[in-house]
Amino acid sequence: xxxxxxxxxxxxTPEGAEGWQDMYTYPxxxxxxxxxxxxxMFWFQDGVHWPNVLTxxxxxxxxxxxxxxxxxxxxxxxxxxxxxxxxRILNGFGYLSPVPADPNTIEERAANFTxxxxxxxxxxxxxxxxxxxxxxxxxxxxxxxxxATLPELEDADDVVxxxxxxxxxYKIQDNYHRLISLGLKLWNYHxxxxxxxxxxxxxxxxxxxxxxxxxxxxxxxxxxxxxxxDLFRPDDELKRLARKAVESGVAEAFSAGDVEATCQILKxxxxxxxxxASFQESAEPWFNFSTGSGFYHQDKxxxxxxxxxxxxxxxxxxxxxxxxxxxxPVDAIRxxxxxxxxxxxxxxxxxxxxxAFQGKLGLAxxxxxxxxxxxxxxxxxxxxxxxxxxxxxxxxxxxEGFWSEADDIxxxxxxxxxxxxxxxxxxxxxxxxxxxxxxWPKIIADRKRICEALAKVKPSPGLGVPPEVVTEPFTVMLWxxxxxxxxxxxxxxxxxxxxxxxMAASPGVVEGLARVVLSPxxxxxxxxxxxxxxxxxxPSWAPIFGKIQxxxxxSGGMMSHAAIVCREYGLPAVTGTGFAxxxxxxxxxxxxxxTNGIVTLLD
Amino acid sequence: xxxxxxxxxxxxxxKPEVGGKAASLGEMLGAGLPVPPGFALRTSAFRASRDSSDxxxxxxxxxxxxxxxxxxxxxxxxxxxxxxIETMPVEAQVRDELQRAYEELxxxxxxxxxxxxxxxxxxxxxxxxxSFAGExxxxxxxxxxxxxxxxxxxxxxxxxxxxxxxxxxxxxxDHRTVEMSVVVQKMVQxxxxxVAFTLNPSDGDRSQIAIESTWGFGEGVxxxxxxPDNFLVDKVLLEISRRKISKKAHEFRLxxxxxxxxxxxxxxxxxxxxxxxxxxxxxxxxAKAAEKHYGCPQDIEWAVDVDSPEGGNIVLLxxxxxxxxxxxxxxxxxxGASSTDFMSSIVSTLVNPLHTRKS
Numbered sequence: 001x002x003x004x005x006x007x008x009x010x011x012x013t014p015e016g017a018e019g020w021q022d023m024y025t026y027p028x029x030x031x032x033x034x035x036x037x038x039x040x041m042f043w044f045q046d047g048v049h050w051p052n053v054l055t056x057x058x059x060x061x062x063x064x065x066x067x068x069x070x071x072x073x074x075x076x077x078x079x080x081x082x083x084x085x086x087x088r089i090l091n092g093f094g095y096l097s098p099v100p101a102d103p104n105t106i107e108e109r110a111a112n113f114t115x116x117x118x119x120x121x122x123x124x125x126x127x128x129x130x131x132x133x134x135x136x137x138x139x140x141x142x143x144x145x146x147x148a149t150l151p152e153l154e155d156a157d158d159v160v161x162x163x164x165x166x167x168x169x170y171k172i173q174d175n176y177h178r179l180i181s182l183g184l185k186l187w188n189y190h191x192x193x194x195x196x197x198x199x200x201x202x203x204x205x206x207x208x209x210x211x212x213x214x215x216x217x218x219x220x221x222x223x224x225x226x227x228x229x230d231l232f233r234p235d236d237e238l239k240r241l242a243r244k245a246v247e248s249g250v251a252e253a254f255s256a257g258d259v260e261a262t263c264q265i266l267k268x269x270x271x272x273x274x275x276x277a278s279f280q281e282s283a284e285p286w287f288n289f290s291t292g293s294g295f296y297h298q299d300k301x302x303x304x305x306x307x308x309x310x311x312x313x314x315x316x317x318x319x320x321x322x323x324x325x326x327x328x329p330v331d332a333i334r335x336x337x338x339x340x341x342x343x344x345x346x347x348x349x350x351x352x353x354x355x356a357f358q359g360k361l362g363l364a365x366x367x368x369x370x371x372x373x374x375x376x377x378x379x380x381x382x383x384x385x386x387x388x389x390x391x392x393x394x395x396x397x398x399x400e401g402f403w404s405e406a407d408d409i410x411x412x413x414x415x416x417x418x419x420x421x422x423x424x425x426x427x428x429x430x431x432x433x434x435x436x437x438x439x440w441p442k443i444i445a446d447r448k449r450i451c452e453a454l455a456k457v458k459p460s461p462g463l464g465v466p467p468e469v470v471t472e473p474f475t476v477m478l479w480x481x482x483x484x485x486x487x488x489x490x491x492x493x494x495x496x497x498x499x500x501x502x503m504a505a506s507p508g509v510v511e512g513l514a515r516v517v518l519s520p521x522x523x524x525x526x527x528x529x530x531x532x533x534x535x536x537x538x539p540s541w542a543p544i545f546g547k548i549q550x551x552x553x554x555s556g557g558m559m560s561h562a563a564i565v566c567r568e569y570g571l572p573a574v575t576g577t578g579f580a581x582x583x584x585x586x587x588x589x590x591x592x593x594x595t596n597g598i599v600t601l602l603d
Numbered sequence: 604x605x606x607x608x609x610x611x612x613x614x615x616x617x618k619p620e621v622g623g624k625a626a627s628l629g630e631m632l633g634a635g636l637p638v639p640p641g642f643a644l645r646t647s648a649f650r651a652s653r654d655s656s657d658x659x660x661x662x663x664x665x666x667x668x669x670x671x672x673x674x675x676x677x678x679x680x681x682x683x684x685x686x687x688i689e690t691m692p693v694e695a696q697v698r699d700e701l702q703r704a705y706e707e708l709x710x711x712x713x714x715x716x717x718x719x720x721x722x723x724x725x726x727x728x729x730x731x732x733x734s735f736a737g738e739x740x741x742x743x744x745x746x747x748x749x750x751x752x753x754x755x756x757x758x759x760x761x762x763x764x765x766x767x768x769x770x771x772x773x774x775x776x777d778h779r780t781v782e783m784s785v786v787v788q789k790m791v792q793x794x795x796x797x798v799a800f801t802l803n804p805s806d807g808d809r810s811q812i813a814i815e816s817t818w819g820f821g822e823g824v825x826x827x828x829x830x831p832d833n834f835l836v837d838k839v840l841l842e843i844s845r846r847k848i849s850k851k852a853h854e855f856r857l858x859x860x861x862x863x864x865x866x867x868x869x870x871x872x873x874x875x876x877x878x879x880x881x882x883x884x885x886x887x888x889x890a891k892a893a894e895k896h897y898g899c900p901q902d903i904e905w906a907v908d909v910d911s912p913e914g915g916n917i918v919l920l921x922x923x924x925x926x927x928x929x930x931x932x933x934x935x936x937x938x939g940a941s942s943t944d945f946m947s948s949i950v951s952t953l954v955n956p957l958h959t960r961k962s
Contacts, residue, residue: 080954114947207936210936213803351935353935
């Protein structure tokens with residue numbers, strides 16, 4: 001077995017992908033100037049959030065997210081052992097490398113961290129309330145950004161006589177700048193709380209592991225997990241709508257075929273109209289929900305692809321007609337959580353330990369709603385609005401002949417969109433023909449080809465020399481990267497003796513036939529009772545969880561969104577196996593042991 | 604009133620009539636601990652048989668002028684008394700009830716001539732009769748109603764061991780007041796058997812139940828002759844948190860003549876898990892119930908019975924307090940930790956993430 005991964009400098013460019021570097025900002029590339037540092041680090045591919053090739057504009061959130069994370073660790077809170085995370089893009093895939101703090105500074109950092117993080121822990125609820133206001137305000141601001149074709153003549157009253165002194169040509173550029181800065185703001189907000197949430201969770205986690213050395217990770221997760229969680233609200237809304245359809249007698253409309261046919265029937269009755277109104281009510285904001293991680297413009301968003309929630313609703317209607325009860329037994333879940341906590345507490349012999357246990361659990365529970373819920377507000381809701389606005393802008397350019405499809409805009413870097421806007425603005429002001437229509441189509445076509453070529457080559461899971469032991473807490477919890485998983489990657493991901501190992505993310509053991517799903521588009525192929533095998537799962541896949549027996553993913557840790565959702569739905573799950581999708585084929589019989597994190601290939 | 608008391612109909616008021624052994628079995632069953640099925644014969648059964656025979660007259664004769672210093676005399680006379688009891692006619696109703704109860708036990712296991720254990724059950728722990736009698740009075744692999752009847756009489760006869768008889772004479776106790784109850788309990792023929800601790804013996808983790816298991820009888824596990832399969836079950840979630848299947852080269856099985864013999868296991872069986880997941884969880888459940896019932900960590904012996912239906916075939920053979928980890932009280936982990944310095948705990952968690960590695 002090799003003891004290291006290839007150097008980033010030894011990775012070849014896939015055939016047909018020459019020039020891919022031009023698609024990304026220069027600091028996100030490995031470069032000769034920083035080779036010494038880059039070659040000394042261990043990099044892992046972040047398949048939890050970015051399992052696919054990044055298009056130039058989509059790289060924006062990759063950069064914003066990781067930079068914001070780093071900023072909080074390093075400059076705001078001074079997480080004692082951990083600085084930020086260095087990030088690069090290689091052959092279209094994102095690679096991360098946690099940067100440890102200088103051990104000599106840990107004491108000083110600890111003092112700052114105690115003061116700063118302590119303030120957050122002590123004032124968590126009010127700060128979190130404030131966060132909710134901030135994030136909703138931000139979404140409102142994003143929604144207010146309009147991108148429309150510049151007018152032939154500015155409005156006499158609004159623009160000219162009002163004395164504003166600013167035209168729509170300024171406005172459209174300003175709106176784009178605002179969209180970008182709101183995006184960065186969003187990611188600042190995202191990390192305002194997140195690592196603090198994990199830190200408190202980790203503290204409770206380690207206390208449990210000290211007093212009960214063999215306690216399963218998921219027992220700890222179970223004690224902390226919330227019962228009413230916004231992240232599960234979209235799925236609850238689907239179920240509510242399915243029930244409403246059945247109860248008001250309009251369920252039949254869903255067997256009409258496509259969305260249009262269904263809506264046609266619904267509009268024909270007052271019950272149907274009331275159902276449509278109800279759907280629209282749920283849709284904002286809950287169906288601003290991505291079928292992917294929310295990080296790719298290609299991910300389908302429910303509200304814009306109504307066939308997705310409709311299909312789920314149809315599915316739920318069938319389940320209701322078969323007499324199934326869709327409601328989550330909230331009281332039973334709560335009672336079970338209380339039982340688990342009471343029993344573990346009773347096993348502690350010392351009152352001091354019992355008190356500490358209760359205290360740490362209390363803090364973990366205080367912080368955990370953020371960990372569970374932020375995903376909806378940031379990656380799903382806010383990102384959905386951003387993708388929508390970007391498409392609106394893309395469409396403006398389509399009309400001006402810059403490119404042929406709204407989505408082509410995502411093949412421009414975020415700074416290049418500014419150039420294109422400037423071009424458009426100048427041509428509008430002058431007036432003259434813009435240069436863009438002769439400039440962008442070739443670049444876009446080249447980049448599409450490059451992205452396709454990049455997508456054909458599976459990225460190395462790691463680069464450089466791995467540490468002997470992976471101890472960085474966030475790396476373990478969020479990305480599921482452990483000493484063991486690194487070792488298995490180095491083994492080339494061969495399923496040794498028909499077995500794959502990952503994180504024991506959600507308990508239970510089941511056997512069944514695998515269904516390998518590489519993209520959300522394949523979700524409809526899943527048959528009742530199959531085991532879902534995917535690069536990752538996202539919260540928006542929850543509606544198919546009623547159909548499947550278990551989940552296996554390539555990426556993700558105990559606290560990854562997939563793990564949280566599987567526990568919530570009581571579905572056995574093994575996450576972070578590294579190679580499940582390449583080692584398992586659809587129809588293969590497998591056993592998933594979510595309690596021990598083992599997947600066995602049975603034939 | 605029937606002289607037979609099934610374990611499941613036992614309640615505390617019956618203890619003087621059925622003795623300590625039967626009482627503890629009845630209590631265990633009442634607490635949801637599945638002991639092998641069986642019943643007790645009340646003390647009245649012995650009285651009725653004694654009264655319907657001429658045993659009292661014979662006792663008066665044989666005990667008259669007994670010189671407790673004369674060991675020969677004691678041994679001869681006691682042997683004769685025991686011989687009389689072992690052959691005396693059992694009172695008719697008692698005999699019928701005992702036979703019927705045994706047949707019922709056979710039906711329960713759907714086995715003719717079901718092997719049972721017949722044991723004396725002392726009526727009062729403080730009474731010297733009790734502590735002397737029944738010391739070793741256990742008859743295993745007793746088959747058939749007649750054999751059961753014989754074993755019951757032998758248990759009764761154990762009231763007149765040399766030692767117990769001398770003691771009563773010296774203390775001036777009336778031999779007519781001695782009481783004896785007898786327990787008849789199904790002999791379990793285990794598919795698999797072993798032990799369980801309601802803590803992890805390797806680190807004292809109270810949240811875990813450790814199970815050691817092998818094919819057949821559990822003797823080999825207790826004696827260490829067999830390397831058992833090892834399972835760790837989380838006590839609260841009742842999920843299997845670790846499993847280790849060992850090569851179980853031998854197993855103890857019941858021979859054709861009702862003895863336990865050590866035989867070699869074939870390769871495939873040796874390497875197969877001796878328990879299913881459902882069985883592992885059922886044993887953990889049982890161990891947890893035993894700990895709750897007794898209020899302290901337990902060390903139990905259990906078996907998977909071949910004759911009982913799946914789901915109800917895990918039986919508890921014995922429970923005793925765990926002694927190794929229970930003895931020393933561990934210092935609190937959270938020494939000095941209070942709500943005000945939770946930050947120092949979080950800092951140390953982040954700086955020394957020892958437990959973040961995958962276990």
